[in-house]
Amino acid sequence: KAGVTQTPRYLIxxxxxxxxxxxxxxxxxxxxSWYQQTPGQGLQFxxxxxxxxxxxxGNFPGRFSGRQFSNSRSEMNVSTLELGxxxxxxxxxxxxxxxxxLFFGEGSRLTVL
Amino acid sequence: QKEVxxxxxxxxxxxxxxxxxxxxxxxxxxxxxxxYRQYSRKGPxxxxxxxxxxxxxxxxxxxxxxxxxxxxxxxxxxxxxxxSATYLCAMSASQANYxxxxxxxxxGKGTKLSVKP
Numbered sequence: 001k002a003g004v005t006q007t008p009r010y011l012i013x014x015x016x017x018x019x020x021x022x023x024x025x026x027x028x029x030x031x032x033s034w035y036q037q038t039p040g041q042g043l044q045f046x047x048x049x050x051x052x053x054x055x056x057x058g059n060f061p062g063r064f065s066g067r068q069f070s071n072s073r074s075e076m077n078v079s080t081l082e083l084g085x086x087x088x089x090x091x092x093x094x095x096x097x098x099x100x101x102l103f104f105g106e107g108s109r110l111t112v113l
Numbered sequence: 114q115k116e117v118x119x120x121x122x123x124x125x126x127x128x129x130x131x132x133x134x135x136x137x138x139x140x141x142x143x144x145x146x147x148x149y150r151q152y153s154r155k156g157p158x159x160x161x162x163x164x165x166x167x168x169x170x171x172x173x174x175x176x177x178x179x180x181x182x183x184x185x186x187x188x189x190x191x192x193x194x195x196x197s198a199t200y201l202c203a204m205s206a207s208q209a210n211y212x213x214x215x216x217x218x219x220x221g222k223g224t225k226l227s228v229k230p
Contacts, residue, residue, distance in 0.1 A: 004156070035220075042222035043157075043201065090156050101147070102218065104156035 002027065004105035006091050012111045018079040021108045025072050025093030032074040033102060034066060037088040046089075049074055078110075086112045116140050119202055119221030128230050132189040136202035136221045139183065143204040143219075146178050148187045151199045151223065160200070161187065192228045199223040 005024040013019050025032050034046040045058040049068035066076040072093075078085055088109050092102035119136045126132055134148075144165055149157035161176040163169045163185075169176045175188040185204070189196055201223040 043203075043220040045218065092156075101159060101162055104149075104158065106154075106156045 004091055004093050004103055006089075006105035006108050008108055009106065010109045010111075012113060013081050014113050015081055015083060017081050018077060019081060019110060020075055020077045021089055021091075021110075023074045023076075023091030023093075023105060025074070025091075026095075026103055029093035029095050029103070030072050031094040032068055032072060033092045033094070034074070034076050035090045035092065036060070037090055037107070038086075043090070046076065081112045083112050086110060116219050117202065117204060117221045120224055121222055123225040123227060125227045125229060126192055128192060128194060128228055130192050130228070132187075132192050132196070132226060132228075134187040134189075134200050134202075134224050134226070136185050136204075137183055138185075138204060138219075140204075140206065140219075141180075141183065142206035145205045146176070146185050147203040147218070148174075148176055149201045149203060149220075151201060153198075157201055194228050194230050197227045199225045 004026055007022045023032060031050045033048040035043045036046055037043045046060055046064055047057045047066050048055050052068045063079045066074060068074045088107040090104050090107045092104045094102050117136055117138045146163045147159060148161040150160045151157040161169060161171060161174055163176050163178050166178045166180045173190045177186040185202055202221040203218040205218045
């Protein structure tokens with residue numbers, strides 16, 4: 001069974017640009033969550049989607065947005081990139097919406113210059 | 114006070130040692146407790162999952178939850194070099210308490226473990 005797939009794995013952008021990251025969850029999983037991981041802050045929750053609806057959102061500015069498609073695939077977008085947005089962005093999918101057992105992808109490492 | 118506190122280490126032990134990793138938390142609403150292992154340049158993978166208090170054992174790994182002390186532990190017996198990774202604790206409240214989803218786990222910052230041959 002294929003795991004969570006994230007693309008691209010690595011990307012470099014400059015300040016002011018925008019970026020779109022993609023996530024394909026494990027087949028049958030309908031919940032997709034996004035996290036930002038940095039050495040200083042650790043793993044921080046961005047948002048979660050379930051059946052194409054955003055169910056919860058973390059404490060990030062409006063430059064961070066996401067969506068989920070009918071096939072459960074999800075994208076997140078960061079506009080007007082800042083240096084501090086450099087991080088590993090992790091997508092996780094879950095079958096059971098109530099227990100938080102998440103299965104993570106390998107992440108998209110974003111570097112903002 | 115942060116919701117979840119975890120000593121970042123690094124922790125270095127010889128092969129075969131018993132490893133103890135710990136997290137403390139402040140939110141008494143947390144009921145679901147997890148340990149994730151993250152190898153370098155990889156995403157976290159679920160290692161142990163526990164609901165409420167008690168112990169859970171899986172091979173060389175034992176997870177303990179003490180809700181009265183707001184303290185969780187992960188023990189690794191007979192540690193191996195392949196156990197070298199960052200270990201993150203994570204926890205969440207029930208949907209009823211928070212009116213939301215379980216997707217927003219609160220993570221510790223992780224403890225970096227190195228097991229030397």
